[in-house]
Amino acid sequence: MNRPAPSTPAASLWRFTKMHGAGNDFVMLDGVNQRLDVTPERARALADRHFGIGADQILLVEPAQSADADFRYRIFNADGGEVEHCGNGARCFVRFVHEQGLSAANPLRAQIRTGVITLNDDPELGVEVDMGVTRFAPADVDFDAQGLEHAAQGQDTLWMLPMPGQDAPMALSLVSISNPHAVQVVEDVQNAPVRTVGPFIESHPRFARKVNAGFMQVMDPHHIRLRVYERGAGETLACGTGACAAVVAGIRRGLLQSPVVVDTRGGALRVQWDGRQLRMSGPAQTVFDGQVDIDALCASLARKETF
Template sequence: MSHTAPSSPDASLWRFSKMHGAGNDFVVLDGVTQPIALTPERARALADRHFGIGADQILLVEPADTDQADFRYRIFNADGSEVEHCGNGARCFVRFVHEQGLSHANPLRAQIRTGILSLNEAPDQSVEVSMGMTRFAPADVHFDTQGLEQTAQGQDTLWLLPVPGQEQPVALSLVSISNPHAVQVVDDVQTAPVQTVGPFIESHARFARKVNAGFMQVLDPHHIRLRVYERGAGETLACGTGACAAVVAGIRRGLLQSPVVVDTRGGALRIQWDGQQLRMSGPAQTVFNGQVDIVALCASLAKKETF
């Protein structure tokens, strides 16, 4: 399906929606009916929680460049970097497209950097997302294993990464769901060192493209608690691909059985995985709609950064 954005009398004024999925919050931009020239600088300005609108990620809906998709869906982190996938954002994408009247198709087909997603809005207003392929080789998350010890647990291979100040290395499950994830099991997510070990893992030199660091507490085979330190965003209230990665890692380790409820700090997600098909369902909510002068916003942020 093709769409063409009309010309705008003032391309610096952008209409947007502020949305969240289980507390993972987004600024969503309609690049179908208005021209949007989104740059890393502009994404950072929109995401700034003091001078901008404030968000974990910026989502941009654009015309698809393939007949296999209804729209293209792009994701920019708060630091301006563009990433491959965002599960919570995908649910908000569906709600946004329907609420804005861009399409009434259900399910919707979304083109992301790594393929096509199928997304379905349920009558109870939850959204189910087909999350695509899972991969587990170190190369799939751009991880350098040279000189590292490894150990097996169930069907999974755990990589033992030394952490300064800790006697024992952390045992990481590596999972790629378009985005790279490194998941560890902890006794209690409330006391887990997310704010210290999280950024250490996220930016570790062994991960060539950084990584999302997950901290998973297993409550029972169908229920976990999870915190995620996301690359380029820090700890978020929820991470959709992180929830999927944690469940897949737990199943491969022999700790979990599908389906699994994932309690995040922002709400609950439901993950199903049969070894091939991976599906996630959860909430998507619009907080408010507005308009922003992106040129003036970037100028304000530039003054702050040079002070």
């Protein structure tokens, strides 16, 4: 594929696009036509909602390093940490590539940290993402299960994580979709303690790389409501991999049947899983384009963090 050579803008001026997928918002960076060095500090500055642009994640599009991919796609959480996968971000990634004229390929193949995923952009139906392989062993989410009670439900294994101040432990389904998830079923997701229990699960020492904490309410076998406290970002309006993890866990538990509509605070997603292939579809919306002085942002963030 012929691509233009990267330009050399003023040292600290970066062009960007703000996008969202069901309210999960991103700063998109074209690393094909710009020379960009995204560091944890710079990612935090871009994501900061007071001094920066504001985002749950920073998404960087770069030339592929693999012959079987069209582009490399990197994800940085709001805390600056680079992570493996982002389902809502993947939909915005393919829409961004097409709208910016970086490629007309459809489907599009994106290289992420754990492999290559395939994305199809339909202007009317939205973007559909092949989410890759699902895994369920504690080791797949770097979870230390030693000494914990567990119980079988359907084809799933529920791990009982004690919660301080509560008699009953939390029953968690563990799902890896390139990134780690812990999903629990709640009776009323609107009133679930996401902002208190979410951080407890996310940073629990048994999860070596932290974890995304999902809270799922089953409405019927083809419909759930979901909130997710994301690793390194806090609660977001939607989480694509979290939606997939919840649906897969629900199907394995015998509570759900594919396909499943996942209602999040930011919109609806659709997830299909046949026990092998996992696909998710939903919206990807451009909000605005702009240019930012990254050095000035970092200076502002440094003052905020050290005052």
